[in-house]
Every structure is written in C-alpha cells, then in structure tokens.
Amino acid sequence: MTSFPDGFVWGAATASYQVEGAVSEDGRGPSIWDTFAHTPGKIADGETGDVADDHYHRYAEDIRLLAELGLKAYRFSIAWSRVIPAGSGATNSAGLDFYRRLAETCLENGVTPYATLYHWDLPQPLEDAGGWLVRDAAERFRDFAAITQGALSDVIKHWITLNEPWCSAFLGYGNGEHAPGRTEGADALKAVHHLLLGHGLALQAIKSPENTIGITLNPAPIHAAESGESEADRDAARRIDGLRNRLFLEPLLLGKYPSDVLEDTGMADWFAQYATDLPVISGPLDFLGVNYYCPTTVAAPDGPISDPGKVSTQPGSENVVAVDTGLERTQMGWPIQPSGLRDILKAINDLAPDLPLYVTENGAAYPDEVLSDGTIQDDKRQSYLEQHIEVCRQVTAEGLPLKGYFIWTLMDNFEWAYGFTRRFGLIHVDYPTQQRTLKQSAHWLKNFLTA
Ligand code: IFM
16 A cells, blocks of 8 residues: 655644634634624524633643644634734734744644634624625735734744635625624625635735745535436536635636626626736635535526525525435535545646645544543544545545645534534543543544554
8 A cells, every 4th residue: 555645744623713712811802703603593502612622721732632643733723803803903912922822832742833814703893894795804814914924934834814715705694604694695705705815915915935825625526416417407516516616716726717606696797897806816826725524416406596686605506405315424414425535636636737735624523422431432533534534645646736634623622503512523522621532533543643
C-alpha cells in the first residue's frame, strides 16, 4: 500500500463560537450568533454558545490533547468581535492576545496553526448596518483581516479567509436556519457576492510570500435521481450544482459567475453592475480548502422550476427535493459516500490543475454513549474516518495535489441550530463538568498516525 506523501498535514478543526464560550470576557463584542442563539426557538433545547467547551480558558489542555493524538495542525477560527468588538473601529488588544497565546501554545506543542478569519460570527453592529447584504461588510472584513494578520503574522503562517460561504449566505440570509436568521429569497445571492468580495479584498490585503492564504468551501457532488433519466431531475441537479458548487468555484477559480444560476434566480442584472469585482474575487489562491461530508441526490417531481422570488435555501430551485438513495446515514441524516470526496476533489482539480487542496473538514455525528467503564465506543465514526482517509490516500497516489486532512472536529461542541445534540468530536466533552475523554476513534487515530 502506498502511504501518504511526505509533509502531508494531519489536523483537527474547530470554530470560535462552537468552542470558545467566554462571550463577554476581555472586551469581546456580540456577534450574530450571540443574538440568534438567545432568540427563543432558534436552537435545540434553547442552548447557546455562552460557555460551549470553555476553550477560551482550556485551550492549553485541548491543544495538548490534539498533539498527543499525533496531529500536527490545528485549524481554529478567530472571532472578529474579539478583535474588533464593534466590527469596525477600535481594536481590542486582549482579543488579539488570546489568539497569540493560542497560536504560541500550538507551536510549543509542535502543532502548526491554521487560522480561519470568518466562521460565521459577524459582529452584530455590522449586521445592524445591513450585514452581508451590503458591500460595506466586505470592506470591513478586509480591515479585520489586515489588522489580525498584521498582529499575528509571526506566529500564524496559514490563513483561511472564509469558512463555507454557502452556509453564511443561504442558511443565514436564505432560509434563516442560521444567524442572522433572515429569509430574503434570491437576495441571499447578494450575500454570496459580498462574502466573495470580502475574501478577495482580504486576500489582496494579507497576501505575502511569508504565508499561505486560501478559502474553505463546502462543495458536494450533486446527482439527479434515477441516474438522471428524467429531464426535470437533470435540470434540478444542474440548478443545485450551480448554487452549491459553481456559484463559488467559478468566480474564485475562473473569474466568472455561472450565467445559468444568475438567470435561474433572477439576479443577472444585479450582478452585472459588479462585474469589475471579479478580478478581485479571483485573485491567486495558495490553496483551496474543501469541507466534505456527503453527496446530494435531487429530483424535481413537480417539473419546471421558476419562482426566484420565493423564500428558500435554494432560490430558483424551490421545488427541488433531496432523494433518499438508500445509503447509510450519520445522525445528521447525511448519506455516507466516501467516493464523493474523490469526485469533488477531482472536479476542482480539473478546474484548477495546480492548485493545492486541503480537506479542511470531514467527520461524522453519532449519538455517542459513555459506557459504564467510561469508554466511548464510536465504531461508526472510526469507520467513517477510515474510509475517507483511504480516499485521501488514493487521490494522493493518483497525483492530485491534496496536501492535508483536518478532522471535524477535535471535540464535541455547539453544533449551531442543533445546539449540543450532535457530537462530531474525536474527544467527548461532558458539558456540565467540561471533562474531556478520548473516544475510541481518537485512540484509533493515534495508533494510525504514530504507526
Ligand atoms: O459544525 C459544522 C462546522 O461549523 C462547519 N462545517 C460543518 C460542520 C458540521 O455541521
């Protein structure tokens, strides 16, 4: 069996609001997730990220555990409102100090920090000024990126501008399942453009030979039901592929928006005004991050689709439905298909043959049980990880420029609208006591990485 190339990066990922807690400490300002989580009915069991994993205070223990697993990289995100509490204006040095301590602790443990600048926690004052639906958010993001990278460039060399802008735009401004909980129909595409513009402006502001900069997307293979026998189903797949994949990959990698998506959603005229932003958005990346969990199979049982104004996660695709293809699913209801990871990496490599790729998230939620002997036998998670890691091995053997793999996630945490009801961690967290316990999958990973 061929092994992984030298220098292949093994890591685990987290995100600020999901793990940090300490939401009112050391000058941190409120973000849209604070507001959203405290709005009744938005989060399962009425939970919030107020305490989460208390990573703000326990980061040293968490990084030590990560290093003990044999992982050599930690992908965390930087909360904008810790660094610039109002989103623009005054910088909070205590916020920057926290991320310096975090990064230095990584380095002391032989772990390379990978920092994501935006994992969904927009400062609330910027949302009050229009959020990602207005252009100003992109410019303020550039300022935040420049200040943060300027202050931490000696300890953080790898930067990711945005995490999964599809979620920020379509769950945040499309169907309202995520903060800020707005339901704006096809206007969610304005958020897509401003997020991508923010990425491009940040890239211009912080790119240097001293560091690497990329963006993380959550692309997925999209299939038509019944192998695409019906034209309506094939059209449904085209539309969903357009919104999920091409709407992000093409402006970033090819410098153009997919015209069919802009037509489907009735947004072509709005986008036409901003064609001059495309060279900024498509600035040269050092790498692309791919978060992969599952493929999607779709059908359009009601035939043609044409209601761009309707409120939906998927503007212009309102009657598209996801189809159950009989694959085994995780607790999220996501079908397991490791070969989909190869498909999506290949598709991106075809678009941008030399671009280094990282799997910046991959993992699975299961309803873990702590047994009477204190162990957590999460065989299904281990199997999920083993199968996807094997795909990574295969694609590197085929010559794809896959440079690393990050598990989602280091430890159980606040899973957005699901609150604490979904556990993705390698490490179990008992929330009342904050006790950390390695799951079986973590022990397996340690053996795998040290073998
Ligand atoms: O928890 C999330 C993460 O914040 C972004 N990617 C998907 C994960 C699982 O839902």
